[in-house]
Amino acid sequence: MTNELPPAPSESNPGPPPIPPHIARWRWWIHLVLVGAYPIMGLLFRLSSWAGGRGPAMSGNVRGLLMVSGTELVFFALFFAAAWLVSRASREQLLFPWRPGWWVIPLGIGYSIALRLALLVVVGAVIVILTATRAATPEKVQEFVTANRPAVENLVSVSAMRSNPTYFWLMVTFVSFVVAGVREEVWRAGTLAAMRALWPSAFDSRGGQCLAIALIAVVFGLMHLRMGALAAVIAGILGLLLGIIMVLHRSIWPAVIAHGVFDATNLALLPWWIEKVQHLR
Numbered sequence: 001m002t003n004e005l006p007p008a009p010s011e012s013n014p015g016p017p018p019i020p021p022h023i024a025r026w027r028w029w030i031h032l033v034l035v036g037a038y039p040i041m042g043l044l045f046r047l048s049s050w051a052g053g054r055g056p057a058m059s060g061n062v063r064g065l066l067m068v069s070g071t072e073l074v075f076f077a078l079f080f081a082a083a084w085l086v087s088r089a090s091r092e093q094l095l096f097p098w099r100p101g102w103w104v105i106p107l108g109i110g111y112s113i114a115l116r117l118a119l120l121v122v123v124g125a126v127i128v129i130l131t132a133t134r135a136a137t138p139e140k141v142q143e144f145v146t147a148n149r150p151a152v153e154n155l156v157s158v159s160a161m162r163s164n165p166t167y168f169w170l171m172v173t174f175v176s177f178v179v180a181g182v183r184e185e186v187w188r189a190g191t192l193a194a195m196r197a198l199w200p201s202a203f204d205s206r207g208g209q210c211l212a213i214a215l216i217a218v219v220f221g222l223m224h225l226r227m228g229a230l231a232a233v234i235a236g237i238l239g240l241l242l243g244i245i246m247v248l249h250r251s252i253w254p255a256v257i258a259h260g261v262f263d264a265t266n267l268a269l270l271p272w273w274i275e276k277v278q279h280l281r
Contacts, residue, residue, distance in 0.1 A: 023087055025198060031087035032194035035187060038079040039223050057226065058175065060157035062166050069170075069179045076183050080190060087194070092250075095189045099251035107249075108257020115241055115262055122237060150231035152270060162271045171267045177260030184220070185252045185259060188243055191216050206247065213243030238262070 059065045091097055098104060130136045136144070152158065160167040195203045195212045203212040221236025246255040 023089075023197065027087045028194050028197040031083040031089065032191070032198065034079050034083035034086070035190045035194065036219075038076060038187065039219055056153065056155055056157045058156050058171070060160050062164065062170065065167060065170055065175070069175060072179055073183060076187070080186065083190060083194075087197075089190070089193050089197075093193045093197070094186075095192075095246055095250055095252045097251055098253050099249050100254075104251070104253045105257055107254045109261055111245055111254060111258035112261035112265070115238060115258060116265075118241060119234060119237060145230070150227045150234070152227060154226050156267065156270070158271060161267070168268075172264040176263035176267060177256070180263050181256045181260035185242065185246065185256045188213070188216055188220070188239070188255075189246060189252045191219075192243070192246075209247045210244060213247060214240055216243060 057068070059068050100107070127138070127141050130141060131138055156171060157167070161171065162168075192203075192209065192212050195215075196209065202208050217236045217239035220239030221232040224232045224235035227235075242255045242259055245258060246252055249255075
């Protein structure tokens with residue numbers, strides 16, 4: 001009888017993934033509180049500024065836009081860094097690895113188109129159901145949507161988007177992909193990691209992660225309340241779909257690209273869309 005040694009890991013046979021060290025539950029609780037406190041504080045700040053009538057949340061000029069964006073990123077970085085220093089979550093737990101290779105960018109662009117189509121399908125289905133059950137006429141639905149359209153003026157200066165090229169390009173690049181895309185998807189992944197660690201029986205499976213993403217999407221929708229109830233619902237649906245993309249690929253990056261492209265196209269079309277809505281009124 002001979003004792004054979006197991007084959008050494010190689011590029012084609014990388015071996016089993018390393019087992020992450022055990023992290024005490026209290027560390028994950030602090031992680032969850034810190035990551036969860038960030039959107040709550042942001043929501044309270046936005047609601048207070050909305051009530052105070054301070055103008056668009058992202059300011060109406062380039063200097064203000066850069067200051068607001070920088071402040072958002074710094075505060076988020078502080079909260080997230082504090083959470084990570086306590087939990088020491090791994091890159092895998094936070095879904096940070098770049099997957100699936102060079103497909104990330106084309107997948108993200110494709111998903112952004114799919115997100116838009118999915119939202120149209122959901123809205124269309126709701127309209128059909130309301131009309132079929134005679135809960136509302138098509139005219140009433142159109143009046144409701146027009147009256148409750150997302151109040152984008154509370155977020156961004158439409159006049160600056162029309163007249164200031166620097167403001168416009170900062171919004172469709174830096175704000176869309178970094179301030180929104182990276183920051184919000186990192187927040188989503190950090191929250192999901194804590195929920196999986198604290199309640200593995202409920203949230204560690206693929207279905208459980210989707211359930212966690214659905215709960216996180218509710219908070220994500222509430223973060224957009226300043227733009228109105230309809231915008232909050234749309235943001236919640238968008239957050240759910242982006243989270244599913246993240247879970248599907250075990251990486252934040254396809255969702256980051258999809259989020260950034262979605263926001264960038266919306267903002268690029270914003271001046272034209274506002275003009276059309278005003279014309280319909």
